[in-house]
Amino acid sequence: MFLRLTDEQKMAQKAIRKFVEKELMPLENEVLRNEREGRPSLSPEKVKELQLKAKEAGFWGINTPSEYGGADLGNLMMAIVIMEVSKTFVPFQFGGSADNILYYANEQQKKKYLIPTINGEKKSCFAMTEPSAGSDTRNIKMTAVKDGDEWVLNGEKTFITGGNEADFVMVIAITDKERHKATSGRDGVTCFIVDRDMGWRSEPIHTMGHSTPASLVFENVRVPEENILGELHEGYKLGLEWIGYARWVVGARAVGAAERLLQMAIDYSKERITFGKPIAERQAIQWMIADAATEIEAAKWLVLNAAFTLDQGEDNRHLASMAKLFGANMGNRVVDRVMQIHGGMGYTKDMPIERWYRDARLWRIYDGTDEIQRMIIARNLLKGHVKLGQFL
Template identity: 60%
Template sequence: MDLTLTDEEREIRQWVRAFVTKEIMPLEPEALSRERKHERGVTPEEMRDLQDRAKQAGFFGVQTPEEYGGMGLGATMAALIEIELGRSFIPFRFAGEADNILFDANEEQQASYLVPTIAGDRRSCFAITEPGAGSDARAIRTSAVRDGDEWVINGEKTFITGGHEADFTMVFAVTDPEKHRAGRSGESVTCFLVDRDQGWYSEPIDTMGEWGPASLVFNDVRVPHSAILGEEGRGFAMAMRWIGKGRYLLPARALGACERLVEMAMEHARNRVTFGQPIAERQAIQWMVADSAVDIEALRWLVLSAAWQVDQGNDSRQAQSMAKLYGGTRANEIVDRMLQVHGGMGYTRELPVERWYRELRLLRIYEGTDEIQRRTIARNLLQGYASVRGHLG
């Protein structure tokens, strides 16, 4: 595995690092102040301004193929960029992106959904999770029944990221109940592109962090047969492809947060004096810093290994699950240690430490819980799909 960066790739990473430091981090104090008043930390106008400035510098559509006006960067470079973006709690993303499965759209769908989404004129959401089918995505009950040239969709989705702001959704529904009951979800679930004005509605869900998901309700929502994304009955594999991407990019962003948290804690430890000496000289503090540094380095290699395998076209599911599991558990351990180093100040909302404490907790739940990742990793090993020797064999 060769992770040597080209000169161009090093320049990209350096530019993103400088952009985060000079443009995004200065927004943090005001964002924290607003959030203490239960307001949005960064306004849509501020976010668009950041995206416009990045676009002017050529950063638009990081993973969007060049034929659609993007940069067409691979998974490894995208992961390195996410690490840099993760160094701020501001939820910045470059403009010009679209859900990876939207590129499966036909020509007509691309004109109505993909191209406007890349341009920033439309907003999508991915809807598979249900009140009774979270980690067990195969247990979804939302149905789509064929009625002539239309499909009638009924059901409820929950914890849908961006669901209250989206103007269209990629919703997954059972289109072959018999195969679904037989456990053949790979042939029974279909993805539909459904505009909000076709009848579905949403309700926001309040959470302990800044993540703002929503519930989506479909009551006899009618869509044409042409609303199917991809192939009828083949939606489950498409959904897993969407989820798999998050399983290496989410821990990449958490990795950036952990780097910043440890740097902040070390600076505090050097300056905080108790009983006549800086707490950085105390073994208890040193061990927390050392353990966190080891965890960060291990997570870095798990994330980059998973991304590298994606770039190589390998079956990367095992690597992605390992990165997601380790990233979630270690990031939560690290933020807890670094809050402890900061003492009472870490618990206040004057610093972003407690915000990260709340935000990183989500990493152990969405895009597959810790338990699901462990199940997947063990199953792959026990059934011979993966080896404890890793991808090197």
């Protein structure tokens, strides 16, 4: 059981928290200033400096298998790390890791893509969503047609995280139209590793938050047979595995941000005086704080259980959907309450609350909308795929 963290996990959590407080939080005003003036949140030099400090502190490849030079601490520890790093909006991630599906690469592909990605020499992204296939991922239109020992890819992907910076993309395309149609989109698609210099281009999508996803355009992009990731015609399974991992991660990010925001509200409520006393003494404020704290703890347990279940080698997709659904909505409720507690000051760009407010809205959309998560959870229960209480 994991009702309490081990001493080793507590030590790692404390060390990561110290790194975040010492190295990242002091950069928040700089990040806000840079973004207001239209510059990158952090310069490439600063990111490199932070990565070096993190590596020297031992924060490298936290859940990467030891055979690839990682710490191999597992997904539960990764969830703890994400929660701590998400307590700041400074855009930083510990290095030494790669997308979960990239480990399905063959030995040649691992040398060319996996190892360089782990070492920070290459950046990757995953592309499944299309203009006509968002929540309905089985409705993708991108095709890959065999031509000799190459595949020719045509189509467009959209809202791809990291697509503007990626050196290569793991992209899903239809390789057998009849099989794809006969299985309602579950088969007949393949995952390809496609280098940027093979010909695809990215176009930034500007959003209400600081995230800038990309549209990826493929026009007769030729990809060698050796760049198929996994099995031919069975790329949909890889897509589901990638998305399943990403979902509980969203919940973890929401928990970390919500904890930081709630602490800001607690501190401010003790300092802000109205009608002769701190607003912390007002019942309306106390109830907002109490509700936020309770929801944060509930979301935290959902996230940790999803990560723990994955570490046990069990199917965690049901838990991942619940962690994302509840976590994302919790995060939105908390940031709204925190802004309300701060009043007009919370609405200004002098504080990061409005920034989190805009970013939090995305949590309920990407990697599966609220509605998709509810559909998955209900379907699993109604069809008997999951029994109530089976994860305890």
